[in-house]
Amino acid sequence: MSHVPRAVVLKAVWEANCGHWVYVDDNGKEWVRLGSLPVAESVRWANSKEFVANLLHYGIIRTNLREARKHTKG
Secondary structure (H helix, E strand, O other): OOOOOOHHHHHHHOOOOOOEEEEEOOOEEEEEEOOOOOHHHOOOOOHHHHHHHHHHHHHHHHHHHHHHHHHHHO
């Protein structure tokens, strides 16, 4: 996502109600930790809820980023 401005990424994360993914380092700079998705072979019933939730959040953020990018291009 390096081609998307930092402010756009952060806004997309906040709009997706995923502010818990944002952390601030010792210098006051905000970073986004999207987490990770287990590979399909490791998904089991016990972790399927977490996998689906992460996948949906990822999709929401990607959609928000695409929409935001359209608006920043003019």
